[in-house]
Amino acid sequence: MNQLVERFLRYVSFDTKSDPSNKLCPSSPGQMTFAQALKQEMLEMGLKEVSLDNNGYLMAKLPSNVTYDVPAIGFVAHMDTAPDASGKNVKPQLIKNYQGGGIALGDSGEQLTPAQYPDLTSLHGHDIITTDGTTLLGADNKAGIAEILTAVAYLTEYPEIPHGDICIGFTPDEEIGRGADLFDVEKFGAKWAYTIDGGPVGELEYENFNAARADVIAHGVNVHPGTAKNKMINSMNIAAQFQLMMPSHETPECTEGYEGFYHLGGAEMSVAKSHLVYILRDFEREGLEKRKAFMQQKVDELNAQLERGSVELQLTDNYYNMKEMVEPHFHVIEIAKRAMQQCDVEPMIKPIRGGTDGARLSFMGLPCPNIFTGGYNFHGIHEFITVQGMEKAVEVIVKIAQETAAE
Numbered sequence: 001m002n003q004l005v006e007r008f009l010r011y012v013s014f015d016t017k018s019d020p021s022n023k024l025c026p027s028s029p030g031q032m033t034f035a036q037a038l039k040q041e042m043l044e045m046g047l048k049e050v051s052l053d054n055n056g057y058l059m060a061k062l063p064s065n066v067t068y069d070v071p072a073i074g075f076v077a078h079m080d081t082a083p084d085a086s087g088k089n090v091k092p093q094l095i096k097n098y099q100g101g102g103i104a105l106g107d108s109g110e111q112l113t114p115a116q117y118p119d120l121t122s123l124h125g126h127d128i129i130t131t132d133g134t135t136l137l138g139a140d141n142k143a144g145i146a147e148i149l150t151a152v153a154y155l156t157e158y159p160e161i162p163h164g165d166i167c168i169g170f171t172p173d174e175e176i177g178r179g180a181d182l183f184d185v186e187k188f189g190a191k192w193a194y195t196i197d198g199g200p201v202g203e204l205e206y207e208n209f210n211a212a213r214a215d216v217i218a219h220g221v222n223v224h225p226g227t228a229k230n231k232m233i234n235s236m237n238i239a240a241q242f243q244l245m246m247p248s249h250e251t252p253e254c255t256e257g258y259e260g261f262y263h264l265g266g267a268e269m270s271v272a273k274s275h276l277v278y279i280l281r282d283f284e285r286e287g288l289e290k291r292k293a294f295m296q297q298k299v300d301e302l303n304a305q306l307e308r309g310s311v312e313l314q315l316t317d318n319y320y321n322m323k324e325m326v327e328p329h330f331h332v333i334e335i336a337k338r339a340m341q342q343c344d345v346e347p348m349i350k351p352i353r354g355g356t357d358g359a360r361l362s363f364m365g366l367p368c369p370n371i372f373t374g375g376y377n378f379h380g381i382h383e384f385i386t387v388q389g390m391e392k393a394v395e396v397i398v399k400i401a402q403e404t405a406a407e
Helices: 004-009 031-042 118-122 139-157 236-245 287-305 325-331 330-344 357-361 387-406
Strands: 048-052 059-062 073-080 093-095 126-132 166-171 192-196 203-205 210-219 259-266 273-282 310-319 385-387
Touching: 004 031, 004 126, 004 139, 004 387, 031 048, 031 139, 031 166, 031 325, 073 139, 073 310, 073 357, 073 387, 139 166, 139 385, 139 387, 166 310, 192 330, 192 357, 192 387, 203 330, 210 287, 236 273, 236 287, 236 310, 273 287, 287 310, 330 357, 330 387, 385 387
Parallel strands: 073 166, 073 192
Antiparallel strands: 048 059, 059 166, 093 126, 126 385, 210 273, 210 310, 259 273
């Protein structure tokens, strides 16, 4: 088994599921356990300036091997996995030389099929790593970590490949939107960086959604149902009325490309109080502001209609489109494109229908587009990744370092 695959399979054994209900950083103890193991590995690799702070941010550096000035560049990945599915006791399975058809996920009864996931039709002959159908895999983003460290190990083994300082940063809690909150850009030391956190081979992304959270809170009155007439105000009915006022065609399942959406992501319901949590997404800041205004308009309309009870809206901006911060430094994208092309990878420049640490970091003074890992179907039990895709990511990382030194 090659070094890259061995790393990845070892990393996914760590339960690093982040916890949005915990305000501490990192939000789950498994992330720090994983960070400590990675720190030891990086020390054993001979990396310099290896540091792990109390909040779970892990950094290191591979020093330049050239005598001329080369900008320090960075590679960033996150250690946590999404709260959407369990990351405990992950049991990956390796399907060698996939030749088509369905892939049974262990004994779970779950399958990956080309009918449901057409990407499989282009992966004949590839080695595919899947889950056993009971947990997520953790390719998002332990594949990125494995790829970065394998690329750095390769550069160490072949010192004839010229490169400047390579800064490495592994973050906690990206999946719950906090990955960049306590990231020390000055300490990191890079002029620009790349998150290795994308999907299929060739993805190169420097646009992402502008994002906001909307909390819609419906207020009612609870009274014993036996004596409730003209007294009870069921907040769940108010919440349901509000949801019916939202545009049914502007949801994640009905949109693609540059189309934004409203997404009802969670709810806590009771007679006296109901809480709906929406995420709002739009690639244009003006579009995000219009979505926020639309929700406020609907809250106002519903309050005007209600004879009893009320509804309120709380809006919080989360992150913005990194495009406005990356485009002034477009050479960062050009280097990545050239690196991909030299590795026989066709760059697929597309918007991220989500966010990454790089989106936040770009607004903190570190231009930081996103590059593929070779993974698919993140955040669920159908997550998988190809060994060949991971190997291409390693090649591209090495080539980016080489191209930067050649500029």
